[in-house]
Amino acid sequence: MSEKIVQLNEEVIKGQIKELVRGSVKETLSELLEAEAEKLT
Numbered sequence: 001m002s003e004k005i006v007q008l009n010e011e012v013i014k015g016q017i018k019e020l021v022r023g024s025v026k027e028t029l030s031e032l033l034e035a036e037a038e039k040l041t
Helices: 010-040
Strands: none
Touching: none
16 A cells, blocks of 8 residues: 655745735725725716
């Protein structure tokens, strides 16, 4: 029976999470700003 070994690169994972969070925040802020702009017109 062979064992599967998983090796995680913590720095790569942190970078990917950072980019994912940044993208989510950017998208959310854009949507909020667009909604605010629509209210003003």
